[in-house]
Amino acid sequence: xxxxxxxxxxxxxxxxxxxxxxxxxxxxxxxxxxxxxxxxxxxxxxxxxxxxxxxxxxxxxxxxxxxxxxxxxxxxxxxxxxxxxxxxxxxxxxxxxxxxxxxxxxxxxxxxxxxxxxxxxxxxxxxxxxxxxxxxxxxxxxxxxxxxxxxxxxxxxxxxxxxxxxxxxxxxxxxxxxxxxxxxxxxxxxxxxxxxxxxxxxxxxxxxxxxxxxxxxxxxxxxxxxxxxxxxxxxxxxxxxxxxxxxxxxxxxxxxxxxxxxxxxxxxxxxxxxxxxxxxxxxxxxxxxxxxxxxxxxxxxxxxxxxxxxxxxxxxxxxxxxxxxxxxxxxx
Amino acid sequence: xxxxxxxxxxxxxxxxxxxxxxxxxxxxxxxxxxxxxxxxxxxxxxxxxxxxxxxxxxxxxxxxxxxxxxxxxxxxxxxxxxxxxxxxxxxxxxxxxxxxxxxxxxxxxxxxxxxxxxxxxxxxxxxxxxxxxxxxxxxxxxxxxxxxxxxxxxxxxxxxxxxxxxxxxxxxxxxxxxxxxxxxxxxxxxxxxxxxxxxxxxxxxxxxxxxxxxxxxxxxxxxxxxxxxxxxxxxxxxxxxxxxxxxxxxxxxxxxxxxxxxxx
Numbered sequence: 001x002x003x004x005x006x007x008x009x010x011x012x013x014x015x016x017x018x019x020x021x022x023x024x025x026x027x028x029x030x031x032x033x034x035x036x037x038x039x040x041x042x043x044x045x046x047x048x049x050x051x052x053x054x055x056x057x058x059x060x061x062x063x064x065x066x067x068x069x070x071x072x073x074x075x076x077x078x079x080x081x082x083x084x085x086x087x088x089x090x091x092x093x094x095x096x097x098x099x100x101x102x103x104x105x106x107x108x109x110x111x112x113x114x115x116x117x118x119x120x121x122x123x124x125x126x127x128x129x130x131x132x133x134x135x136x137x138x139x140x141x142x143x144x145x146x147x148x149x150x151x152x153x154x155x156x157x158x159x160x161x162x163x164x165x166x167x168x169x170x171x172x173x174x175x176x177x178x179x180x181x182x183x184x185x186x187x188x189x190x191x192x193x194x195x196x197x198x199x200x201x202x203x204x205x206x207x208x209x210x211x212x213x214x215x216x217x218x219x220x221x222x223x224x225x226x227x228x229x230x231x232x233x234x235x236x237x238x239x240x241x242x243x244x245x246x247x248x249x250x251x252x253x254x255x256x257x258x259x260x261x262x263x264x265x266x267x268x269x270x271x272x273x274x275x276x277x278x279x280x281x282x283x284x285x286x287x288x289x290x291x292x293x294x295x296x297x298x299x300x301x302x303x304x305x306x307x308x309x310x311x312x313x314x315x316x317x318x319x320x321x322x323x324x325x326x327x328x329x330x331x332x
Numbered sequence: 333x334x335x336x337x338x339x340x341x342x343x344x345x346x347x348x349x350x351x352x353x354x355x356x357x358x359x360x361x362x363x364x365x366x367x368x369x370x371x372x373x374x375x376x377x378x379x380x381x382x383x384x385x386x387x388x389x390x391x392x393x394x395x396x397x398x399x400x401x402x403x404x405x406x407x408x409x410x411x412x413x414x415x416x417x418x419x420x421x422x423x424x425x426x427x428x429x430x431x432x433x434x435x436x437x438x439x440x441x442x443x444x445x446x447x448x449x450x451x452x453x454x455x456x457x458x459x460x461x462x463x464x465x466x467x468x469x470x471x472x473x474x475x476x477x478x479x480x481x482x483x484x485x486x487x488x489x490x491x492x493x494x495x496x497x498x499x500x501x502x503x504x505x506x507x508x509x510x511x512x513x514x515x516x517x518x519x520x521x522x523x524x525x526x527x528x529x530x531x532x533x534x535x536x537x538x539x540x541x542x543x544x545x546x547x548x549x550x551x552x553x554x555x556x557x558x559x560x561x562x563x564x565x566x567x568x569x570x571x572x573x574x575x576x577x578x579x580x581x582x583x584x585x586x587x588x589x590x591x592x593x594x595x596x
Contacts, residue, residue, distance in 0.1 A: 226435040233403050233423040234449040234499065244451070248439045325439040325479050 023079055025086030026070030029093070033063035036093040036100075040118075045104045051125060052104070055118040059093065115295035123299035130284065131303060137279035138269060138307070141197065145204025146265045150258055153209035157216020157257070161250065162242055167217075174214055182207035182268045186275055196276030200268070207268045208261035212254065219253025220246045252326060255319045262315060266308050281307075350382035350535030351415045351426065351502040353402060358411035360397055361560075370560035371397045372408070377554060377563060381416075384529055384536040386546035388589070389556030395539040398561070399505045402537065403429045415503060425449055427503040428496035432511045434488035436480040442491045443467070443476040449499040462498050469528065470494040486517035490524075497528065504529070506538040510545065522548055526573060543589050547582055548575050555589060565592060 037059035045052055066089065069079045082089070096117055102109045104116035124131070159166040160174065182203045193199035223246055231245050273282025281304050288296035360372040371394035379385050387395045400406045401413050404423040413420045415427060436445050446463045450456040467473045470490040480488060489509055496504065506525075510518045526549055529536050540546050546553050547569055555565045567589070571581055 224435065226431060226433065227437065229400075229403075229405055229429070230431075230435055230495075231448065231452065232405060233425065233428050234496075235423070235425040235452040236448075237452065240452050244448075245437070248437070251439075323439075325481070 023070040023083065023086070025090065026066050026079070026082065029086065029089035030063045030066035030070055032090050032093045033059050033066065036097045037063065039097060040100065043101075043105050045116075045118075046107045049104055049116060049118045049122070051118040051122040054125070055100075055121050058121070059096075062093075112292055112294050115298065119295040120299045120302070123296050127296060127299075131300065134279065134281045134284040134300070135303065135307060137277075137283075138273065138281045141200055141273070141277065141280060142204060142265060142269050145201040145269075146208050146262065148201075149205030149208030149265070150212050150261060152205065153212030153257065153261065154216050154254060156209070157213040157254070158220055158242065158247065158250075160213065161217035161220025162246060171217070174210065174217070178210040178214060182210075182264065183271045186271065190276055196272070196278075200272035200277050203272060204265045204268050207264040208258075211260035211264060212257035215253045215257030215260070216250060219250030222253075223249040252323060255315075255323065258315060258319075259312070262312060270304075349502065350533055352381040352417070353377075353379040353503065353535065353537070354412075354414040354417065355398075355402075356412045356414075358398075358401065358408045358413060359560075360394070360401065360406075360408045360410075372401075373560040373562045375411070375561065375563055377566075379535060379537065382533045382535055384538070384549060384551050386538045386540055386550035386553045387556060388540060388543065388546045388553050389561060390558050390593070391541050393556050393559045394561035395556055396507050399429060399507050399537065399539055402503070403427050403505055405429075425453065425499045426501060427505065428499060428501040429505045429507060430489075430492050430496055430509040432508040434480070434485075434492035436483075436488055436491055436495070438480045441477045441479055442472055442483070442494075445480070445491055446495050446498050448495060453499075466494045466498045469497065470524075484517075485513050486521060489513060489521065493525070493528075497532075500532075501534055503535045503537070506536065508540055509538075511540070511542075518545075523574065525549065530573070543586050543593075544577065547571075547585055547589075548577070553589070555592065 037056040040052060040056040040059065069076065069082065100116050100118070103111075103114050104118060156170060156174075160170040161167070185203055185206065186199075189199040189203050190196060193202060227245050227249055228241060231241055236245070269280070270282035270285070273280040274286045277283060281300055284300045285297060288294070288300060355375055355377050358372055358375045359370070361368045361370045363369075375398065387398060389395050397406070401408050402415075402420065404420045404427060407421070420427070436442075437448070440448075443463055446466060447456055450459050450462065464473070464476075467476050470493055472487060472490055472494060475483065475487060475491075480491070483491065493509065510521055513521065522545065536549075538546070538549060550569060552566065552568050554563050555567070556562065557564045567585070569575075569585065571579065575582060577583075
């Protein structure tokens with residue numbers, strides 16, 4: 001009786017269509033961005049920075065679409081996507097403003113270690129060429145190494161997981177050599193390889209190979225025996241058992257290995273670029289440090305973070321496609 | 333259901349006759365950390381071609397091991413097992429197993445799961461129509477492209493049954509295939525299993541610990557002891573299909589088997 005009363009839906013308010021729904025967090029965020037821009041302009045820098053005006057403009061530019069979305073488009077899909085980030089969109093300009101006040105406006109945090117946001121913006125406007133070049137170099141070093149390491153690691157993992165002989169010889173080697181960080185091989189690799197580039201590619205491949213091989217092997221080893229039994233009674237050959245049963249069943253493990261390998265390859269990439277390869281983001285960091293160009297340092301770190309998290313996001317997107325048959329996947 | 337009957341009414345010219353099965357003095361044991369664990373003790377029996385036989389016994393007594401030996405997945409330690417008088421030396425698509433767990437390949441859709449046997453034998457292109465025929469037979473035509481995790485327990489088990497039926501098995505080995513299903517689904521699937529068996533005339537060996545299920549489905553029941561499993565009795569079920577649980581003969585047989593299974 002009471003349950004029915006409670007369950008009855010409340011009538012929609014009649015006035016709803018006259019006032020379009022407002023995304024209040026979005027509106028607040030837009031206002032804070034505008035405020036941050038205004039403060040940037042109104043409060044003079046301690047020592048004038050070249051890009052203070054552009055920094056203010058950028059903040060206004062971010063406020064504009066937020067304002068439009070919050071006032072007009074509460075029902076738009078883009079608004080729906082941004083909505084969960086609402087509080088971040090408010091906190092971000094607040095944090096940036098605090099950073100700016102502590103540096104450019106008051107100098108409480110001293111230069112050169114604490115450059116203001118507008119000086120990092122200046123790095124992007126004035127040193128874009130070198131940064132883009134560094135990103136290209138880093139990717140050109142990372143990707144061939146990563147893919148060859150993933151490929152060999154996968155092949156070794158399948159062999160070790162499947163064959164008793166391969167496991168007998170391969171597993172102890174993986175266990176003994178695997179824990180060595182690939183960077184520890186750096187001096188040896190630079191000695192054995194003709195150039196720093198080939199040595200670094202090899203080390204990136206090595207750092208990817210081990211996690212991929214170990215995870216693939218354990219994935220193949222933990223396949224439900226029933227999957228093999230069914231296939232065997234249905235007349236499956238050994239190659240069918242490996243290609244169509246063991247490998248697809250092990251794929252969730254393989255992707256964990258690919259993820260771990262990717263993280264390891266980032267570390268090797270940066271160290272290799274700092275130690276021997278005279279190009280790429282790692283080298284850029286080294287170079288910026290040499291000139292005490294801290295703004296460049298932070299600017300490069302931000303780009304690195306975007307690049308690496310983007311690559312991991314890409315890997316997870318691929319995984320979500322390949323493993324769409326799986327239930328309850330971990331989201332990145 | 334009508335679709336099932338329709339499919340069953342159409343003659344199946346390609347369906348081969350069932351295999352006969354011979355087991356002679358079969359014993360088997362598992363190697364464990366503490367030594368040998370005997371699971372089968374001097375088991376002998378014969379199953380006629382096209383017969384439906386239930387292997388009834390307490391859980392974990394070794395009946396499933398016997399099915400694995402019949403499928404050729406394992407070889408017995410002692411004794412001989414044959415099909416149509418020929419010794420079984422390995423797995424073969426004419427002798428197929430359905431497990432208690434559907435064990436569908438989770439990365440394959442229902443249709444792709446049904447296709448496995450055709451793929452392994454390299455006849456997928458030539459016999460594609462078989463898959464649709466069997467999908468109708470097991471009532472999954474609407475779920476052909478569903479993934480295993482989207483299926484209910486009963487549907488998954490239908491898919492598992494379909495996956496072996498696609499290959500026209502001559503000996504169907506059923507390892508408690510309905511053991512994990514709810515009572516209603518179980519009853520429906522028992523009826524359907526019976527109809528499919530009657531239409532296709534393969535030999536069926538059903539492992540179960542459910543006395544009623546054995547009495548509903550089997551023409552003959554072999555009752556096994558606790559591990560190591562021995563055949564402690566054998567009885568024919570002189571009832572026509574479909575059987576009724578309240579039939580006095582049914583009730584009497586159930587009583588008789590249960591009293592025999594009670595601990596002494």
